[in-house]
Amino acid sequence: MAKIVYVEHQGIEHVVDVPDGWTVMQGAVTNGVPGIEAECGGSCSCGTCHVYVEGEPAAGLAPPEDTENAMLDMVAAEVKPSSRLACQLKVTDTLDGLVVRMPASQG
Amino acid sequence: MLSPQFRFDPYSPAVDADPFPFYKTLRDDFPCFFSVDAKMWVLSRYDDIVRALNDWQTYSSAKGNLMDELPNRAGATLGTTDPPRHDRLRGLIQHAFNKRNLDYIEAHIRDAAREAIAGFAGKRTFDFVEDFSSKVTVKVLFRLLGLPPGDDHLVRDKAVLMVQSDPVTRQKGSEHIAAFEWVKNYAEKVIAERRAHPGEDLISQFSLAEIDGDRLSDREVLLTTTTLIMAGIESLGGFMTMFALNLADHAQARRRCVDNPALLADAIEESLRFNTSAQRFRRCLAKDTELHGQVMRAGDFVCLAYGSGNRDERRFANPDVYDIDRKPKGHLGFGGGVHACLGTAIGRLASKLAFEELHKAVPDYARVEATLPWMPSTTFRSPLRLVLARQ
Numbered sequence: 001m002a003k004i005v006y007v008e009h010q011g012i013e014h015v016v017d018v019p020d021g022w023t024v025m026q027g028a029v030t031n032g033v034p035g036i037e038a039e040c041g042g043s044c045s046c047g048t049c050h051v052y053v054e055g056e057p058a059a060g061l062a063p064p065e066d067t068e069n070a071m072l073d074m075v076a077a078e079v080k081p082s083s084r085l086a087c088q089l090k091v092t093d094t095l096d097g098l099v100v101r102m103p104a105s106q107g
Numbered sequence: 108m109l110s111p112q113f114r115f116d117p118y119s120p121a122v123d124a125d126p127f128p129f130y131k132t133l134r135d136d137f138p139c140f141f142s143v144d145a146k147m148w149v150l151s152r153y154d155d156i157v158r159a160l161n162d163w164q165t166y167s168s169a170k171g172n173l174m175d176e177l178p179n180r181a182g183a184t185l186g187t188t189d190p191p192r193h194d195r196l197r198g199l200i201q202h203a204f205n206k207r208n209l210d211y212i213e214a215h216i217r218d219a220a221r222e223a224i225a226g227f228a229g230k231r232t233f234d235f236v237e238d239f240s241s242k243v244t245v246k247v248l249f250r251l252l253g254l255p256p257g258d259d260h261l262v263r264d265k266a267v268l269m270v271q272s273d274p275v276t277r278q279k280g281s282e283h284i285a286a287f288e289w290v291k292n293y294a295e296k297v298i299a300e301r302r303a304h305p306g307e308d309l310i311s312q313f314s315l316a317e318i319d320g321d322r323l324s325d326r327e328v329l330l331t332t333t334t335l336i337m338a339g340i341e342s343l344g345g346f347m348t349m350f351a352l353n354l355a356d357h358a359q360a361r362r363r364c365v366d367n368p369a370l371l372a373d374a375i376e377e378s379l380r381f382n383t384s385a386q387r388f389r390r391c392l393a394k395d396t397e398l399h400g401q402v403m404r405a406g407d408f409v410c411l412a413y414g415s416g417n418r419d420e421r422r423f424a425n426p427d428v429y430d431i432d433r434k435p436k437g438h439l440g441f442g443g444g445v446h447a448c449l450g451t452a453i454g455r456l457a458s459k460l461a462f463e464e465l466h467k468a469v470p471d472y473a474r475v476e477a478t479l480p481w482m483p484s485t486t487f488r489s490p491l492r493l494v495l496a497r498q
Contacts (some may be wrong), residue, residue, distance in 0.1 A: 026161055026444075032436025039205055043190070043445030046205050047197035069196070076207065107208040 002096040004050065005055070006033045009104050018091045019020040024100055025049040025086035036104030044068055048106040049086040050075040055099040061089065077103030113137065116144035117174060117387060117410070118277045121476060123481040126386060130415035139399040144277075145174065145388055145485070147389065147408035148401075153419035153439070155398065156411045160444035162188050166390035166409060166468065168446060174389050174410060175272045175279055176487035177287045183330040186338075187445055193445060195318045196331070202310045205250070206338070206452035213249060216457050219246035220464035228468075232475060232481040235493040236344070243359045244344040251453060252335060253308025254297060265289045266340035268484075274483045287333075294332040314487050339450060345384030345482075345489035347458055353378050354462075355474045355495055360431045364462070365470045371459045379417075379440025381429050384489045386414035388442060413439035414488070471498035 004027055006014040018027030027048075028036045040046035044067050053061065061084070064072065068088045072079055086100065113136070115129050116122060122129060133140055133490040140149045169189050171181035181187040185196055202208060225244040227233040247261045248475035254262075268286035272279055279287075298314045305311040314328045347474040352376065354361040364370045387410050395409055396403045403409065416439045423435060441448035448454065472495040479490040 022161055030157055030161075030437050030443075034436075037206070038447075039452055040197060040201045040445075040449075040450065041443065042445045043194040043197040045194065048205070066426040067194075107205065 002093060002098065003026075003090075004091070004095065004096065005099045006035070007087060007099060008035050011032045011104050012056050020092055022091050023087050024051070024089040024091060024095075024098070027091065028086065028100075035106075036086055037106045038087060039107075040087075044071055044085060044088055045057055046085040048073040048083065050077060050079075050103055051084055051086045052082040052101040052103065053084050053089070053098060053099060054082060055097055057095045057098040060094055064088065068074075075103075076105045076107045114144060114249060115140060115142045115149055115380060117142070117485040118144060118272060118483075120274055120481070120483065121273075123483055126412075126488065127418060130412060134414070134415060134419055134421075139401040139403070139442040141401070141411070145410060147410050148403050149375065149412055150398075151409045151412045151415035151419075152477045153416040153422035153474040156413065156439060157437075157443060159409065159411055160439075160442065161373065162447060165393055165396055166411075167393045168193075168390060169390040170408070172388050172390070172446065174213065174269070176389075177269065177279065178284065179326075179332050180334070183324070183326045185331060186334065190445055191316070196323075196327070197312055197445075197449070198325075199316045199318075199332075199334075200300060200309065203319040203455045204449050204453055205412065205450075206456070209452055209456055213456070213460060214248065214421055214452070215250050216247055217242070217464055219243045220461040222246075224468045232464065232494055232496045235495050236348055236491065239461075239465065240344045240347040241349070243457070245480055247453070247457050248336070248339040249342065252310055252332075253306065253340070254310075254336075255300075258293070262290065262293060262336065263340050263344070265293075266337045267344070269337055270487055271482060271484050284449050290336055291329060291333045294336060295329055296334060298328055335449075340448065341487060342384060342448070342455055343457060345487055346379070346454060348489045348493055349382055349384055350375060350378045350462065351495065352474065352479075352493055353381060355472055355493075357429050357473075358473070360429065360446070361471075363431065365466045368463045370431060370461055372455070373434060375455055375458050376435055376440075377429060377431050377433050380423065380433070380438035381417070382414065382488070383417070383440040383444065384487045385440070385448070386488045387412050387486055401433055405493060411442075413442060416449075429486065453485055469495075471497055472496060 004018050016031050025038050028045045037048035039048045138152050154260045172186040195386050226240045245263045265286040301311040390409045392407050394405050441451050473492040
């Protein structure tokens with residue numbers, strides 16, 4: 001279980017307890033946090049769960065794999081060094097306190 | 108704990124007509140219930156269904172996802188494979204269904220709706236299924252998949268038949284299997300033609316696609332295409348019909364949508380929650396699993412009753428009330444997890460535009476028949492006929 005701090009583009013914060021094994025995307029969608037569309041349900045094939053990760057736990061994340069990088073090329077908003085696809089981020093205790101900022105648009 | 112009194116029989120016409128009282132008993136008294144009639148476990152609470160959807164390692168789709176699976180289909184389609192192969196297959200198809208890639212089809216959807224409406228102009232009553240949702244759905248899907256014109260009504264009839272089950276024999280009947288074979292043969296011809304003369308359309312791309320250097324097997328291409336036709340036609344048509352039923356039965360909600368068409372998006376979400384056509388799908392356990400004091404064994408099948416999770420009072424307040432102001436985030440109307448419906452964006456878009464056009468021509472309507480002829484299906488739920496009268 002980890003507390004994930006989702007921050008909407010306008011700055012509204014949602015702190016959600018997300019179970020281990022879930023993805024950061026699932027934690028948002030299942031709890032009604034706006035800003036993530038996840039049209040493909042977490043198959044790394046639509047680029048509509050694009051987020052910017054911040055905070056200390058972000059530094060410990062494994063880097064994106066090829067399929068995630070390929071989809072990051074297709075996202076709607078600006079890609080930054082902190083850009084990730086939320087469906088590819090599996091939650092563990094070490095992500096406690098991760099800050100997840102939403103871009104202005106997913107598509 | 109099995110109850111000698113309570114049964115949940117998804118083959119029963121009573122469940123086709125109104126599954127919701129059965130779901131409530133399941134949620135409250137038997138949250139992990141073995142149905143002897145369906146020969147599988149039934150999960151009915153929202154949290155349990157979401158957990159299963161998000162745990163494909165335990166709740167596998169590789170042995171089929173329809174309550175009554177079609178012969179030799181499991182393992183060769185998006186809905187019946189597990190990650191990582193599922194994700195690679197989905198990656199080949201998803202782009203055609205993404206919201207940002209659907210602008211081109213908007214005018215086509217409106218034209219299809221207007222043409223259907225013109226067909227019953229001047230009539231006081233019309234069958235929403237025959238005269239509207241079937242026609243619009245077939246036109247939209249043929250355009251989306253790039254299917255050749257002609258045969259469209261036949262394709263629609265077969266697609267709707269192949270998802271049904273026989274309530275007496277409790278399995279697919281010969282007419283349902285024959286419909287499946289017919290759609291498969293139809294898909295085979297389209298694929299052969301596209302491979303010979305590839306274009307920009309989805310089926311051309313998919314039939315020539317490779318995963319890790321290997322071309323998809325003929326069986327994967329054929330059954331995935333067959334499933335796209337089936338799911339597209341049955342699911343979109345079925346959902347639009349349920350949406351029309353809800354707006355016919357809830358006049359105040361309909362009037363608000365007519366006055367302010369922007370509210371249609373909210374009404375669509377509430378309909379997806381309230382009584383969407385995709386009521387129940389199936390998984391197979393990959394390992395022994397204990398839930399609510401019951402031990403389910405590896406190899407057992409498990410029904411995920413989305414329609415019940417969507418009425419779970421533990422998740423949604425006053426769940427049996429149709430409330431277009433609810434904005435029900437996280438509903439299970441499109442399933443969830445990696446197998447969440449491929450067509451969410453086109454389903455929402457087509458429904459919204461079709462009803463915008465319908466409401467311009469027919470703003471006030473009511474249901475004519477108090478009792479509806481429900482489709483016999485263990486997976487989907489929608490009426491075969493919905494006669495509406497202009498008011």
